[in-house]
Amino acid sequence: MAASSAEVQPRASTDFVENSILETVVPINPNIDIANELRSWDGAVQDENGYILPFIKQRDVILFDELLPVYIVFRTPLLDDVTFKSYLARLAISVDAFVFSTVPPPAHEPKAPSKELIYSDTIKDVTEPLIVRQEEGDVLHAYAIWKVEVFISRPQGRFHTPSVYFRPAASLKPTEGTKKDIQDDEYLPSRAPTALNLLQAFDNDPALTGIHPRLSAMRISKIAPTTPVTRELTRPIRNGQRPVYRVVPALIWRVRYSKIHTSLDDLSLMAALDLEIPQFSTYNAKVKKIDLTLRGGDAESLADHGSATTAHKPGDQLTYLYKIQPDRASDGTPSLGSKGHYLTMVVEADVFISEDCRPSIAIEWKAMVEFATEQDPNMLKAAHRLSNPTMQAPKILGPDSLPTPDTQNQAGDALKNAINVTLTVSGPPRVPVGEIFHWNVFIVNRSDKARKLAILVMPKRRRDVEKRKSQLSTSPVIGLGTAKKELLTSAVVDENVVYAQQKSARTEMAELVCLTTDIRLGQLSPGSCYTADLKFLALSSGVLSVESVRIIDLATNETADIHNLPSVVAVEKE
Numbered sequence: 001m002a003a004s005s006a007e008v009q010p011r012a013s014t015d016f017v018e019n020s021i022l023e024t025v026v027p028i029n030p031n032i033d034i035a036n037e038l039r040s041w042d043g044a045v046q047d048e049n050g051y052i053l054p055f056i057k058q059r060d061v062i063l064f065d066e067l068l069p070v071y072i073v074f075r076t077p078l079l080d081d082v083t084f085k086s087y088l089a090r091l092a093i094s095v096d097a098f099v100f101s102t103v104p105p106p107a108h109e110p111k112a113p114s115k116e117l118i119y120s121d122t123i124k125d126v127t128e129p130l131i132v133r134q135e136e137g138d139v140l141h142a143y144a145i146w147k148v149e150v151f152i153s154r155p156q157g158r159f160h161t162p163s164v165y166f167r168p169a170a171s172l173k174p175t176e177g178t179k180k181d182i183q184d185d186e187y188l189p190s191r192a193p194t195a196l197n198l199l200q201a202f203d204n205d206p207a208l209t210g211i212h213p214r215l216s217a218m219r220i221s222k223i224a225p226t227t228p229v230t231r232e233l234t235r236p237i238r239n240g241q242r243p244v245y246r247v248v249p250a251l252i253w254r255v256r257y258s259k260i261h262t263s264l265d266d267l268s269l270m271a272a273l274d275l276e277i278p279q280f281s282t283y284n285a286k287v288k289k290i291d292l293t294l295r296g297g298d299a300e301s302l303a304d305h306g307s308a309t310t311a312h313k314p315g316d317q318l319t320y321l322y323k324i325q326p327d328r329a330s331d332g333t334p335s336l337g338s339k340g341h342y343l344t345m346v347v348e349a350d351v352f353i354s355e356d357c358r359p360s361i362a363i364e365w366k367a368m369v370e371f372a373t374e375q376d377p378n379m380l381k382a383a384h385r386l387s388n389p390t391m392q393a394p395k396i397l398g399p400d401s402l403p404t405p406d407t408q409n410q411a412g413d414a415l416k417n418a419i420n421v422t423l424t425v426s427g428p429p430r431v432p433v434g435e436i437f438h439w440n441v442f443i444v445n446r447s448d449k450a451r452k453l454a455i456l457v458m459p460k461r462r463r464d465v466e467k468r469k470s471q472l473s474t475s476p477v478i479g480l481g482t483a484k485k486e487l488l489t490s491a492v493v494d495e496n497v498v499y500a501q502q503k504s505a506r507t508e509m510a511e512l513v514c515l516t517t518d519i520r521l522g523q524l525s526p527g528s529c530y531t532a533d534l535k536f537l538a539l540s541s542g543v544l545s546v547e548s549v550r551i552i553d554l555a556t557n558e559t560a561d562i563h564n565l566p567s568v569v570a571v572e573k574e
Contacts, residue, residue, distance in 0.1 A: 016087055017172055020076040023052045023240030024166040026059045029356040030069045034145055038132045051241050058243060062152055062164060063250045063351060065361040070150045072168050078140035088144055090173045093123040097150055097166050101159040116155045152247065164247045170237040250285055250351045250361050252276045267334065267371045268325035275318040284311045289348040290320060296336040297326035326371050334371050341369045419553055419560050420447040430569045433541050439534040445524045452554040453521045457514040457534060458547040512544040512568065513537045538570035
């Protein structure tokens with residue numbers, strides 16, 4: 001009786017495996033109540049080789065970057081609850097998604113792989129399936145349904161007119177008791193004869209002097225497993241129909257970069273994000289969220305992105321403008337180097353396929369951004385030094401001389417060489433033309449060492465951007481020597497051109513003159529303050545100003561320019 005019962009159990013497991021079927025279903029309505037629909041189904045089947053659940057209308061098209069709900073349906077002949085649940089506990093189920101081309105590639109393109117795996121997952125044992133028993137009609141079945149969220153990622157290869165299919169796989173695991181017996185009897189099974197000794201013939205050889213050699217036949221021969229449990233594991237459960245779904249992108253994007261016409265020291269770029277709803281998708285889309293972030297920098301939106309409730313039609317193109325700027329190192333270069341900044345784009349949208357099918361897509365795209373590709377790194381560092389005068393390195397000058405703007409050409413450490421002096425400038429808001437007025441300068445030494453300072457007023461510089469064209473020589477001296485070519489410039493030998501340039505030279509009249517050449521302070525101890533006056537004379541009416549007030553440390557020749565100065569309104573005398 002024990003032997004017969006041992007033969008019945010493997011046979012029951014084999015029947016369960018042979019009569020079961022596994023299939024994936026992607027309904028057009030993701031919120032469908034499959035249990036209710038299955039209970040109301042009368043079990044009528046038009047095609048025996050058709051789908052497991054023919055009454056469910058499935059999707060024809062799925063979208064890239066979509067979190068797609070996929071139902072894994074397992075059908076088996078009707079069993080009692082205890083036996084059916086025991087078999088379900090021993091099922092190992094996995095699902096894979098593949099993308100492939102439905103149209104052969106052009107002849108000039110290299111041969112691509114036939115398909116690509118874009119998703120793979122295993123259903124955990126803790127996932128409880130939905131169990132439905134169908135007891136109406138001639139055929140009685142029990143169904144177990146698992147719901148899996150499958151992300152349809154974009155493939156690495158290039159596929160023409162791509163489509164996706166799902167491949168579920170299931171196998172029956174052995175029982176816990178059978179596993180334990182196999183592990184205990186793996187090497188030395190209980191009450192089993194030992195293997196044949198291949199060296200038994202040399203046991204009585206007198207040359208071995210009493211040595212009994214032994215070589216088990218199991219050491220050189222491979223014994224195939226023949227247990228019923230192993231046969232069950234090697235026989236997977238049969239798959240049903242594999243529907244093919246056409247897959248299309250719901251959004252197409254492109255990011256363009258352009259340099260902003262600012263100073264050379266500014267490394268910021270203008271990023272234009274172009275989104276397009278493809279014409280071939282024929283579905284409306286609503287963009288809910290757009291987020292652009294820069295690793296190692298800032299990304300600032302330059303315009304309002306509009307309402308998130310607007311539905312866009314196929315063929316619409318949307319453009320979003322951002323200003324991206326990297327973090328700067330002490331020398332003015334990008335903090336993460338030329339290839340360390342990454343731009344991350346996150347887009348969320350809803351696509352309106354039908355009244356019941358409105359899938360959501362989530363796109364996360366990352367790309368490297370290279371700043372200052374056209375500029376020389378040495379030029380960038382020089383521009384950063386010019387825009388930050390506190391980084392100027394000292395030059396050895398005389399003890400009584402003041403450094404000029406052209407002498408500050410060497411770079412230094414900005415944090416180490418900072419003067420750290422507070423300067424407060426105050427003056428009258430309105431002055432008469434031709435009368436002397438004063439600016440009050442209040443200086444506080446906030447550094448940790450004594451400072452010997454000098455203060456200069458930099459006047460407004462004339463910026464003559466007019467480009468002078470070279471003129472042909474009209475001198476008779478040159479005309480006499482036309483036959484003899486000399487390597488001399490016409491502007492030097494032609495006195496007519498020199499005279500014309502001097503006569504037409506533009507002269508700029510000073511509008512605001514500083515009558516104080518410079519202010520020199522002695523040893524200004526840390527934390528102490530000083531008050532000085534600067535004399536000015538307004539020569540014309542209007543809003544007048546100076547270029548900057550320069551502070552110079554006479555000990556180290558460090559300089560700092562202050563540009564935020566009060567403007568002076570000069571009026572004519574009544």
